[in-house]
Amino acid sequence: MPENKMLDNRLIDSQHVAAGITRQASQQTYYTIKYLVDRKRTADAYRAYAYFRWVDDTLDQENAAYFNRLAFLERQKSLVDCSLWGVRPCAQTAEEQILVDLLRGEHDDNSGLLAYVRNMMAVMTFDTYRRGQFITQAELSEYERLLATAVTEAMHYFIGHNQYSPRNGTRYLAPMAAHITHMLRDTFEDIEAGYYNVPRELLAAHNISPSDVKHDAYRHWVKERVDLARHYFELGREYLLQVENGRCRLAGYAYIARFEGVLDTIEQDNYLLKPDYTGSKKLAAAAQTGWSTLSSLYQRQRHPRLVQSWRLNQS
Numbered sequence: 001m002p003e004n005k006m007l008d009n010r011l012i013d014s015q016h017v018a019a020g021i022t023r024q025a026s027q028q029t030y031y032t033i034k035y036l037v038d039r040k041r042t043a044d045a046y047r048a049y050a051y052f053r054w055v056d057d058t059l060d061q062e063n064a065a066y067f068n069r070l071a072f073l074e075r076q077k078s079l080v081d082c083s084l085w086g087v088r089p090c091a092q093t094a095e096e097q098i099l100v101d102l103l104r105g106e107h108d109d110n111s112g113l114l115a116y117v118r119n120m121m122a123v124m125t126f127d128t129y130r131r132g133q134f135i136t137q138a139e140l141s142e143y144e145r146l147l148a149t150a151v152t153e154a155m156h157y158f159i160g161h162n163q164y165s166p167r168n169g170t171r172y173l174a175p176m177a178a179h180i181t182h183m184l185r186d187t188f189e190d191i192e193a194g195y196y197n198v199p200r201e202l203l204a205a206h207n208i209s210p211s212d213v214k215h216d217a218y219r220h221w222v223k224e225r226v227d228l229a230r231h232y233f234e235l236g237r238e239y240l241l242q243v244e245n246g247r248c249r250l251a252g253y254a255y256i257a258r259f260e261g262v263l264d265t266i267e268q269d270n271y272l273l274k275p276d277y278t279g280s281k282k283l284a285a286a287a288q289t290g291w292s293t294l295s296s297l298y299q300r301q302r303h304p305r306l307v308q309s310w311r312l313n314q315s
Contacts, residue, residue: 160245
């Protein structure tokens, strides 16, 4: 079989595997990619999500020894480097082939795709080392920054990649707020897996454990995090007003609204975290998400001169 035909068949295979992993892991992500991503980048968007979903699930396996997790992670890093250096790496699994196919021909050090891969690999590394360890607020903040950078750069790479988006201090705030919310929501689940999302300074100052969610100091800290997330989401909406591509704005608004429902629940519970937030996924929450997204889009229509003003400034 000609080499080009073999390559085409391989890419089709990895696309199907990636789409299947994505659909099984997250219906919302699957359909966001299907309907909002730039058509020629849809296959790679599935690959980008599915590969790191697989890496994360592999690292989270309860029976995986610490040194085995490190060895697995180092192998994945080497696959990234070999792919970028033009060395044909040997993928041992269908999931590793997804990564190789994702990075084929990628040589731009400033690309959003490479920023996504590098920062997500750093997130996976941090998660591996922090398991079973108490971490500082500074480390948590760096964790949030890494993930927010990955999410933002991936969004702009895959949706409206050739259109304007601001590069200022508000670029990464909405994903940072989402990550703050995500860690609050998953507090109990993460504790069971050995991940502690509360800073060790707070635990030491009040002589409490990561599961002492009823303690006044813990609840006060939760309130501060909720307030910070609210503020970041507000600034994130202002950022999205300036994004030129409509599909990208829609994805951003839906992303924000999805997590704001969790913040609403935490506030209603007077900042007492609970093990289960599945109620936020019910019909009422879905309706709220839809309304919030539509409201944000309406706000964009009221400020059509933002992008126009930028274009004039660039001319």
